[in-house]
Amino acid sequence: xxPAPAPQLDEPMDAQPSASFWxxxxxxxxxxxxxxxxxxVVASLSLVCFLAPLLCAHxxxxxxxxxxxxxxxxxxxxxxxxxxDPLGRDVLxxxxxxxxxxxxxxxxxxxxxxxxxxxxxxxSGFAGGKTDxxxxxxxxxxxxxxxxxxVILLTVFxxxxxxxxxxxxxxxxxxxxxxxxxxxxxxxxxxxxxxxxRALGLRRRRILFRHILPNLLGPIIVFATLTVPEVMxxxxxxxxxxxxxxxxxxxxxxxxxxxxxxxxxxxxxxTYPAVAMALTLxxxxxxxxxxxxxxxxxxxxx
Amino acid sequence: MPLLSVNQLRISFHTRAGxxxxxxxxSFQIERGEALGIVGESGSGKSVTCYSIMGLLPQPPGRIExxxxxxxxxxxxxxxxxxxxKYRGLRVSMIFQDPMTSLNPYxxxxxxxxxxxxIHEKMDRPAARRRALEMLVAVGVTDSxxxxxxxxxxxxxxxxxxxxxxxxxxTKPDLLIADEPTTALDVTVQAQILDLMKKMREELGxxxxxxxxxxxxxxxxxxxxxxxxxxRVMESARTADLFYDTKHPYTRALQKSIPALQVKGQELYxxxxxxPDLLHPxxxxxxxxxxxxxxxxxxxxxxxxxxxxPAHGSACLRVQKEKLPL
Amino acid sequence: MIRFVARxxxxxxxxxxxxxTVTFFMMRLAPGGPFASEKQASKEVRxxxxxxxxxxxxxxxxxxxxxxxxxxGDLGPSFxxxxxxxxxxxxxxxxxxAELGLxxxxxxxxxxxxxxxxxxxxxxxxxDHFPMSLAMIGLCVPTFVMGPLLISVFAxxxxxxxxxxxFLPRDRVLPALTLGAFYAAYIARLARGGLLExxxxxxxxxxxxKGAGAARILFRHALRGGMLPVVSFLGPAIAGLLTGSFVVETIFGxxxxxxxxxxxxxxxxxxxxxxxxxxxxxxxIVMNLVVDIVLVWLNPKLRFE
Numbered sequence: 056x057x058p059a060p061a062p063q064l065d066e067p068m069d070a071q072p073s074a075s076f077w078x079x080x081x082x083x084x085x086x087x088x089x090x091x092x093x094x095x096v097v098a099s100l101s102l103v104c105f106l107a108p109l110l111c112a113h114x115x116x117x118x119x120x121x122x123x124x125x126x127x128x129x130x131x132x133x134x135x136x137x138x139x140d141p142l143g144r145d146v147l148x149x150x151x152x153x154x155x156x157x158x159x160x161x162x163x164x165x166x167x168x169x170x171x172x173x174x175x176x177x178x179s180g181f182a183g184g185k186t187d188x189x190x191x192x193x194x195x196x197x198x199x200x201x202x203x204x205x206v207i208l209l210t211v212f213x214x215x216x217x218x219x220x221x222x223x224x225x226x227x228x229x230x231x232x233x234x235x236x237x238x239x240x241x242x243x244x245x246x247x248x249x250x251x252x253r254a255l256g257l258r259r260r261r262i263l264f265r266h267i268l269p270n271l272l273g274p275i276i277v278f279a280t281l282t283v284p285e286v287m288x289x290x291x292x293x294x295x296x297x298x299x300x301x302x303x304x305x306x307x308x309x310x311x312x313x314x315x316x317x318x319x320x321x322x323x324x325x326t327y328p329a330v331a332m333a334l335t336l337x338x339x340x341x342x343x344x345x346x347x348x349x350x351x352x353x354x355x356x357x
Numbered sequence: 358m359p360l361l362s363v364n365q366l367r368i369s370f371h372t373r374a375g376x377x378x379x380x381x382x383x384s385f386q387i388e389r390g391e392a393l394g395i396v397g398e399s400g401s402g403k404s405v406t407c408y409s410i411m412g413l414l415p416q417p418p419g420r421i422e423x424x425x426x427x428x429x430x431x432x433x434x435x436x437x438x439x440x441x442x443k444y445r446g447l448r449v450s451m452i453f454q455d456p457m458t459s460l461n462p463y464x465x466x467x468x469x470x471x472x473x474x475x476i477h478e479k480m481d482r483p484a485a486r487r488r489a490l491e492m493l494v495a496v497g498v499t500d501s502x503x504x505x506x507x508x509x510x511x512x513x514x515x516x517x518x519x520x521x522x523x524x525x526x527x528t529k530p531d532l533l534i535a536d537e538p539t540t541a542l543d544v545t546v547q548a549q550i551l552d553l554m555k556k557m558r559e560e561l562g563x564x565x566x567x568x569x570x571x572x573x574x575x576x577x578x579x580x581x582x583x584x585x586x587x588x589r590v591m592e593s594a595r596t597a598d599l600f601y602d603t604k605h606p607y608t609r610a611l612q613k614s615i616p617a618l619q620v621k622g623q624e625l626y627x628x629x630x631x632x633p634d635l636l637h638p639x640x641x642x643x644x645x646x647x648x649x650x651x652x653x654x655x656x657x658x659x660x661x662x663x664x665x666x667p668a669h670g671s672a673c674l675r676v677q678k679e680k681l682p683l
Numbered sequence: 684m685i686r687f688v689a690r691x692x693x694x695x696x697x698x699x700x701x702x703x704t705v706t707f708f709m710m711r712l713a714p715g716g717p718f719a720s721e722k723q724a725s726k727e728v729r730x731x732x733x734x735x736x737x738x739x740x741x742x743x744x745x746x747x748x749x750x751x752x753x754x755x756g757d758l759g760p761s762f763x764x765x766x767x768x769x770x771x772x773x774x775x776x777x778x779x780x781a782e783l784g785l786x787x788x789x790x791x792x793x794x795x796x797x798x799x800x801x802x803x804x805x806x807x808x809x810x811d812h813f814p815m816s817l818a819m820i821g822l823c824v825p826t827f828v829m830g831p832l833l834i835s836v837f838a839x840x841x842x843x844x845x846x847x848x849x850f851l852p853r854d855r856v857l858p859a860l861t862l863g864a865f866y867a868a869y870i871a872r873l874a875r876g877g878l879l880e881x882x883x884x885x886x887x888x889x890x891x892x893k894g895a896g897a898a899r900i901l902f903r904h905a906l907r908g909g910m911l912p913v914v915s916f917l918g919p920a921i922a923g924l925l926t927g928s929f930v931v932e933t934i935f936g937x938x939x940x941x942x943x944x945x946x947x948x949x950x951x952x953x954x955x956x957x958x959x960x961x962x963x964x965x966x967x968i969v970m971n972l973v974v975d976i977v978l979v980w981l982n983p984k985l986r987f988e
Contacts, residue, residue, distance in 0.1 A: 082373070195698075196698050196702065198967065199698060199702065199964040199967040199968055200702065200960065200963075200964065201926075201944065201959060201964070203929065203944070204945070204947075204948050204956065204959055204960060204963075207945060207948040207949065208710070208713070208948050284822075284823065288823075288825055291825045291827075292825065292826075292827075292930070295825075295827045296929070296945065308825075311825065311828055312827065315827055315828060318831050318832075318835060319835065319839070325828070325831075329824070329828050332823075332825075333820070333823045333824055336823035337819055337823050340822060340823065341819075411891075411892055412891070413891055413892060438897075441894075442894040442895070443894070444894070445891070445892055445893070446892060446893035446895070447894060450892070450893075451892040453885065453889065453892075455885060458884065458885035458886065459885045459886055459889045460886055460889065461886040461889070461890070461904055462886070462908075462982075462983065462984060463904075463907040463981070463982065463983060464903075464904070465983075468903075472890075472893055472895065472903075473894065476894050476895060476896075476899070477894060508983040508984070510983070510984050521889075524893070
């Protein structure tokens with residue numbers, strides 16, 4: 056992206072975070088229609104899914120586990136707006152409840168990875184020297200682990216429990232976050248205003264929390280936004296393996312998996328969950344890209 | 358016919374905050390072999406003017422609103438990129454402010470040095486390399502055959518600027534545009550680079566357009582000087598005339614703020630007031646708010662450069678009307 | 684350079700050792716065992732099986748034993764497929780996965796690089812928005828939706844190829860597309876970002892001032908720097924592609940490594956899990972080494988450090 060046009064080409068622009076930096080960022084985001092669209096879709100989908108119990112009871116009229124074996128799978132109609140599945144369950148209700156779980160997994164697992172990754176990376180980058188070397192070496196080693204196997208082992212061994220799902224996925228995703236945060240800390244540590252803070256005799260902890268972490272906010276926001284869709288894909292993959300949430304609960308991943316098995320006969324069972332999921336992932340990615348441009352975060356994910 | 362004739366050039370930047378009028382009705386000429394200096398502070402439009410001639414203006418946000426830059430009978434501003442590529446690097450070359458970032462870090466010096474020859478003269482590599490060696494020797498890079506194999510990061514700033522000069526001059530252009538070529542360098546190296554440019558000019562006879570914010574640099578180097586402020590030409594004259602027969606209060610103020618010319622122990626002279634806001638240009642003379650000679654009509658009447666003495670233009674209303682002595 | 688490579692190879696050994704240890708104890712400390720799920724097997728049969736594979740010995744002794752086997756390059760027997768060793772299974776299935784992975788890699792590189800370059804050069808035009816929208820779809824549609832969709836369109840409705848199987852050359856097309864789509868999308872985005880980053884550098888302006896045309900600026904000046912993010916990504920990507928994809932192999936009925944990896948975890952096939960982990964880890968480490976060498980070769984600044 057072009058940087059914001061500089062009225063004076065002679066002078067390099069100074070881009071230090073400040074009040075006007077966040078204002079500018081907000082303005083840039085506001086002008087990015089795709090990112091706004093993403094924000095809107097994510098917000099409204101989250102709201103609808105959050106209100107699923109209310110909606111099911113009063114608007115849709117079916118619960119997600121109410122079976123109707125006599126009815127079987129019917130295509131979308133007036134009673135069942137998005138049709139029913141082979142057990143005669145309302146697809147819309149299941150979609151909303153599934154969305155609750157998928158979004159929750161996405162958010163919670165990202166939060167887990169965020170907490171681990173930020174602390175680990177910040178400590179490593181801030182400590183520097185030998186500590187940094189050892190900590191980053193460990194990350195390198197963990198990068199070489201085949202994570203699908205790792206997650207499968209965790210879920211197989213410790214049972215299928217949604218909390219465990221968060222932890223397992225979060226434990227997989229924090230590595231990249233740790234690397235990003237460390238890189239940022241290293242870069243910021245070199246900058247003059249930290250030198251100045253140190254010269255003023257500020258304590259290390261104070262420097263870390265008052266000066267370094269706020270400057271990390273941009274990259275962290277961006278990469279967290281982009282981690283959520285990744286986590287949701289991973290959840291879907293685990294559902295494909297049968298390791299996702301258990302019946303009668305469902306997630307979009309579970310619904311997609313079930314739908315893909317019968318896509319020739321009952322295409323709506325695949326279409327709606329797949330569209331819901333893809334739309335959410337699109338929106339999150341657009342939002343993440345928009346934030347990246349707005350906050351002027353450079354560099355790839357690695 | 359002058360080598361380059363820029364006529365009524367107008368450039369603006371379309372930003373979120375509004376339209377920035379970076380260059381307004383700028384005109385000047387350069388004869389063959391002549392050295393013209395453009396002086397002004399940041400934001401005066403001097404660099405933007407030169408970038409537009411080279412087709413390097415980022416568009417958008419930049420936009421050329423009007424005017425011409427006629428080089429040897431051809432308006433460069435009207436050419437397509439493809440058409441422009443027949444001129445830039447061959448007949449018009451440019452060197453930049455920061456030699457640290459202006460060379461490609463991924464390519465050997467040799468590759469970059471001979472590139473203009475490969476592009477424009479379809480020369481074969483051995484011949485091009487011989488020329489590159491000659492040029493490196495000419496710009497004072499010792500151990501040049503070894504240096505050719507090296508990468509930019511192995512060079513010091515001054516050495517890189519020498520390489521940039523060699524690269525710009527390897528096709529023996531008619532015009533060299535130098536955008537603050539010494540600003541990013543150490544003071545001792547600055548003098549060396551200026552001396553080198555002088556020497557190369559004597560050898561090759563090209564015209565030079567030297568952009569600087571430093572009146573001292575320009576005065577020692579150029580035949581003529583043009584002073585810009587707020588995207589407009591304030592004064593243009595032969596170098597001696599500009600200094601000894603100054604016809605614009607802004608030029609006078611610039612001269613007074615050169616530290617070396619001031620008396621020791623005295624407080625440094627600075628021009629009072631803030632630089633102009635190009636987003637909201639004022640009516641009348643842009644320098645009026647900071648000018649020590651300002652009278653009521655300065656902020657009212659529009660002003661354009663006029664010849665107030667032989668080959669000496671000034672855009673000061675009082676000089677034009679009252680022959681104000683400065 | 685040779686010293687650098689040698690040092691990195693030596694560093695691999697402790698990494699693999701740590702991974703093997705972690706994997707071993709993680710597997711063993713978890714409840715259940717390879718034969719616990721076989722309900723029909725009586726207690727005695729299970730005990731005999733455990734004894735046969737040495738699972739009745741003290742844990743630490745088993746650990747030492749397995750480490751000794753691993754040092755000799757013997758990954759051990761498979762509990763699930765008793766007639767075959769893990770080495771044999773990997774030797775048989777890896778070529779299949781590797782072939783599919785290579786084909787997918789070619790798909791990903793060709794599509795991804797073309798899309799990324801077009802998008803960077805024609806920023807904010809149709810040639811940016813269109814390929815980048817496709818890339819977004821590639822990133823957001825799970826493989827297990829992409830696969831059935833492609834089968835439905837190209838095999839069932841257009842009848843251009845078989846829905847599954849791994850026999851004819853044209854059987855390779857759909858799996859390679861399915862597997863490569865995500866990577867193509869990722870590469871396209873990385874290439875676009877990397878190129879745009881380089882294209883706004885000062886030295887590109889210098890090249891323009893020299894009269895270099897668009898093609899010369901792209902290929903001679905921008906490509907090297909712009910490809911750095913792609914090259915970094917290719918290390919883990921190649922390792923992931925060549926060691927097999929469970930989803931694609933399952934959907935298309937391909938006898939590759941990915942399925943063995945995943946079923947091993949389900950079956951607590953200890954030796955097979957250990958083999959999978961070490962094989963994959965070694966692959967990742969080697970690929971990362973290759974990537975680092977390429978990065979150094981691409982970036983002269985690193986070459987002299």
